[in-house]
Amino acid sequence: MRTFSLEGxxxxxxxxxxxxxVLTDGTERGSKASLTSVVSGGSPRExxxxxxxxxxFSGVVSLAGDGNAPDSPIGSIRSDSSRSPRRRVxxxxxxxxxxxxxxxxxxxxxxxxxxxxxxxxxxEAQDLTPAGDTGFRDPYVKMYLEPDEEQRTQQTAVHRTExxxxxxxxxxxxxxxxNLVKSNFVLQLLDYDRFSHDEVVGEIRFLLNTLDLSGCELxxxxxxxxxxxxxxxxxxxxxxxxxQAERLxxxxxxxxxxxxSHEPFVKLYLLVNDKRTKKRKTSAIRALDPxxxxxxxxxTFELPSxxxxxxxxxxxxxxxxxxxxxxxxxxxxxxxxxxxxHWQDLMQNNRKPIAMWHxxx
Numbered sequence: 001m002r003t004f005s006l007e008g009x010x011x012x013x014x015x016x017x018x019x020x021x022v023l024t025d026g027t028e029r030g031s032k033a034s035l036t037s038v039v040s041g042g043s044p045r046e047x048x049x050x051x052x053x054x055x056x057f058s059g060v061v062s063l064a065g066d067g068n069a070p071d072s073p074i075g076s077i078r079s080d081s082s083r084s085p086r087r088r089v090x091x092x093x094x095x096x097x098x099x100x101x102x103x104x105x106x107x108x109x110x111x112x113x114x115x116x117x118x119x120x121x122x123x124e125a126q127d128l129t130p131a132g133d134t135g136f137r138d139p140y141v142k143m144y145l146e147p148d149e150e151q152r153t154q155q156t157a158v159h160r161t162e163x164x165x166x167x168x169x170x171x172x173x174x175x176x177x178x179n180l181v182k183s184n185f186v187l188q189l190l191d192y193d194r195f196s197h198d199e200v201v202g203e204i205r206f207l208l209n210t211l212d213l214s215g216c217e218l219x220x221x222x223x224x225x226x227x228x229x230x231x232x233x234x235x236x237x238x239x240x241x242x243x244q245a246e247r248l249x250x251x252x253x254x255x256x257x258x259x260x261s262h263e264p265f266v267k268l269y270l271l272v273n274d275k276r277t278k279k280r281k282t283s284a285i286r287a288l289d290p291x292x293x294x295x296x297x298x299x300t301f302e303l304p305s306x307x308x309x310x311x312x313x314x315x316x317x318x319x320x321x322x323x324x325x326x327x328x329x330x331x332x333x334x335x336x337x338x339x340x341x342h343w344q345d346l347m348q349n350n351r352k353p354i355a356m357w358h359x360x361x
Contacts, residue, residue, distance in 0.1 A: 095221040250301070
């Protein structure tokens, strides 16, 4: 990640342009116009284009505006000739490889020494890669400091199908002065998935001691996170319970990364007090890719409400050629991990189907 700190100077008492762009202090809010004034009248997204990225910055960059720059939709950026001739301008965190860039973020940082807090204003994101281009469907942001023994994180709401989300969210992180020199700030963009673990797709990461934390405005490239190859076998199932009918419904949806090469199927058992009381099984799937089969088959079990706390489901993926090599998972309050979480969600959301992936062991 390359960092540019663009600083401009005006002559004191000179005939400076009355429309010159200057970042205001305090609680000001500026966005696109702030970067427009810095990079030769271009917008942040133009700066990160291949053509703009290949240009180099040398010497002092003039902040004089052309008088026709559009107003920022987030706030005003005004001139103030009475202030110090040294002007604050945005810092650009540019990725070394433009092909790894999935979008860019605008944020402001300031360290409050009296409260020993890092203050973060997450303003907006621009040009997030859409889902059709293997990007995001339902993005949200998670931020944290590293290292942090308490592993505190802050996150935003999900911005469904948005490629230019506007956050305008104020956050704070406890941070001792002695830790400023060694702390990294990490911003991650995750893609919400109601059926699985949310996936980290891109991030911005930088050392805090490289910035002027008396007040810093920043645009950073979101860099793609390389995903490890998936090798863990998992099973996706959905559960729902109707209290009035006292009926449990289990939907075996699909599996992935199976080692089975021929017609996989799923055996499932209803457990009450750790005893198997009923058994069902899906059809055997004849597919071109048996390692990632899809069933979407539903099974119902009569289950009194009084037994719901002590009940659960066992599932095993197997085939006629893989007897004795079954991979399985359990769902219930006694199973632990995702199995316990899934059953708790079921009990707290009666009549609502709850789907979740489970690792097969």
